[in-house]
Amino acid sequence: MAKKKVSRVLTLNIKAGEASPATVAKDLGPLGINIMQFCQAYNAATTPSRGLVVPAKITVFEDRSFQFAPKTPTTASLLRRAAGVDKGSAKPNRRAEMSISRDQLREIVDIKLPDMNTWKTDTAEKMVVGAARSMGIEVKD
Incomplete structure (x- = not known):
């Protein structure tokens, strides 16, 4: 069987379990894929992470079929x-209005590690701490 030719590869950030034609039509409609079929497949695959933003890498083929691979939820979510x-601080560098514990930080690192560009947990922790700082979230020991 011959391999399908890839038409396009794109990444979309969509709330897990909440994909609807209205939210993805502007990105997927011009590619000619069945939007409802994508929404049903995405919602089924991301139900455990419901409420978080989960990126999906979508591969669209020339025959208008598609494959997608959900990633880990975004660090910010x-x-x-x-x-x-619900959202980060409006003035993140002036004062930290929110905080998380070191244990919560480690849980986030464990979830994100497969999609990060490092395999070392201490380096990944520094990356997540930086994201937290930019959102006005302080990490307390």
């Missing part, structure tokens, strides 16, 4: 959930 807030 994991930090917001751990801190119990």
Whole structure:
């Protein structure tokens, strides 16, 4: 069987379990794939992470079929959930309005490590701490 020719590869950030034609149509509609079929498959695959933003790498083929691979939830959405807030601080460098514990940080690192560009947990922790700082979230010991 011959390999399908890839038409396009794209990455979309969509809330897990909440994909609808309205949210993805502007990105997927011009590619000619079945949007409802994508939404059903994405929602089924990301149900355990419901409420978090989960990127999906979508490969569209010339025959308008597709494959997708959900990634781990975004660091920002994991930090917001751990801190119990809806969005980061409006003035993150002036004062830290929210905080998370070191244990919560390690949980986030364990979730994110497969998709990060490092295999060392201490380096990954520094990356997540930097993201937290830019959102106005302080990591307490």
